[in-house]
Amino acid sequence: MVGNHDWYYRLAGAAFDEIRLEVIKRMGLSNPVSPFPYEAEESPFLKDLFERHRVYARHGDIYDKFNFNKQKGRNHGTVGDAFTMDVCNRFPLEVQKRYGDLLPAGIVDSLRKIANIRPVLAAPLWISGQIRHYAGSHPLEDELKGVWDDIADEFLQLDFVREEDKAFRFDVVDAMELIVKISGRASFATINDVVIWVRKKMWSGKHSFASHALKEPAFLNGRAQHIVYGHTHYYEVVPLGMKLDTSYEPESQIYFNAGTWHSYYDLAIQNPKEQKFVPYQALTYLTFYTAEEHDGRRFETWSGAYA
Structure with missing residues (x-):
């Protein structure tokens, strides 16, 4: 799935097919060369995968007006x-x-x-x-x-x-x-x-999109237990709610931000006017399971940093 800065992989045309083919080969992907999806609904495979795992995911740039123009849509630069x-x-x-x-x-x-x-x-x-x-x-x-x-x-x-x-x-x-x-x-x-x-x-030092997850249709209708965004580069696990009107045990609904695989130079909170930046590498993994997998466990997250 694409987001800001790589949205052009969603554009149609033979020239972009060639670019996508190169990306697929280099990264070992299984995507077709057709436009890469921006939303899960654009890909029957992703839509089915998310529904089976009770996950709804998007890049998250849609909530950042500097990197997404709601009037023009995702197929336009910002x-x-x-x-x-x-x-x-x-x-x-x-x-x-x-x-x-x-x-x-x-x-x-x-x-x-x-x-x-x-x-x-x-x-x-x-x-x-x-x-x-x-x-x-x-x-x-x-x-x-x-x-x-x-x-x-x-x-x-x-x-x-x-x-x-x-x-x-x-x-x-x-x-x-x-x-x-x-x-x-x-x-x-x-x-x-x-x-x-x-x-x-x-x-307050960070920028969370957790509140936007509360408005996702998949959260409101209960189809998704887990709402996943990226974009902010800040790893998060935020409880959204608890569904009590279920046939079995109460179901938790949780927001995740996938963080990043990225080099960071993060501004130190002690005396920021001194312009001190702490360098480190960040890695985050999110894994989701169906009810039949992993002894009923529904998700695992692993986030780490090293320098």
Whole structure:
């Protein structure tokens, strides 16, 4: 199943069939070369598999307006796609292009890890923290801030982004929207203060989609015991409810977030203004069983981290 950033594997056409075939071969998948499903209902195989295991799963990006446009649907790019390509991916390339060998060893490689920063809102903290670590030079910080400003300004002037700007509201602002909005006119120090304020007031450090699971039809009608999302990269197991009107024992209903197989650079909660990021690798497995499997056990989850 696809989500944001790989949604184009859902597009029809011979050219995309060739791309999907390459993915299938490389990853050892059993999918046909037809468009990969975004929702379980698009695949008879997945729909049957989920129903037999009493699971309903989706990527979860549908609940993230920065990475999903409800008016246009999943077969369209989003501001999140543009931000990833034109800001996050481009920033270290532009730094290398403009300053090259003048930079301290290691700083460009560290800036390339910006896509792995969590929370994403902390990207400016990462940038200034890396500059401090590798150079300890305020003039250099100002120069690299200028690169970020240039890229952010160009990004905000894209027709594609300007068309989507009507969706931006500060009271529900997405993390990356805020970074782009303020970075063109604020110092890194100001951005850092806003990062910390928003993280505390709006996110409490994490961003859970558990409340959306309560509205899934498969949860409301009781067909699914387990609702599974991804997207946030935060592993979760959250009790949703208990069905008491069953013929047998009461049935629990639980929300899971599949977390990630990902490199993390997570902002430390102690004195976040000091711009300290803790690196580690995260791995999460979710396994679900039918009633006849595994001595009646319905699920197992395994989540670990190492550094």
